[in-house]
Amino acid sequence: MFEPAYPLRTERLLLRPLTREDAVPMLGYKSDAESVRYVPYGPLTLAEIEERIATRWAGTRFEKEGDGICLGIEERETGRLVGDVVLMWRSENDREGEVGYILDPAFSGRGYATEAVAALLDLGFDGWGLHRIIARVDERNTASAGVVERLGFRREARLVESSWFKGEWTTLLIFAQLEGERRRLRDRP
């Protein structure tokens, strides 16, 4: 079992379990059709967000393959919720994880998503011993690709119209990083 000590701290952010109080600030971006266009839910209502915070977004530890660690991104300076992230444990045998991330658009363009996902990589690789972490990105979602590219992920595949998603065929880009690659990138002078 893997249960990290929360909050995780980065230079400007705290990553911590979600609470009921997060539902209202989350509504700002999870009810916005543009913000949720490429994520596998929504737009969501306040009641749907509250229900998810209490159930599928309540995960904060890994016990078995398929578990997700869902964390709110809090701006340290203001205490405001600015987005949320997830690290999924995809495969025990392959020691594989997957990251997901979303920001309130009012807080984009500051590097917060990149900073938060970097903390998830440390958690997954150093904390839980994952071998490979992936991100699946709709190829139209250039802002999302930018996050993992800034972190040194390799683009491994372009799966043409591989996913029937929100009423249309979607081309997915698969990005990945290996534990050794992460180590080399971090140790770079």
Ligand SMILES: CC(C)(COP(=O)(O)OP(=O)(O)OC[C@H]1O[C@@H](n2cnc3c(N)ncnc32)[C@H](O)[C@@H]1OP(=O)(O)O)[C@@H](O)C(=O)NCCC(=O)NCCS
């Ligand atoms: C994907 C998403 C999180 C990216 O947000 P973002 O603000 O572009 O990403 P970051 O927070 O890492 O910020 C990076 C931007 O801030 C700039 N920036 C400013 N200060 C920075 C810093 N200290 N460090 C890094 N980047 C910084 C970067 O140059 C970059 O801007 P650019 O895209 O104009 O080059 C956001 O678009 C989003 O929430 N989308 C909707 C949900 C979604 O699609 N999620 C992904 C599903 S796969």
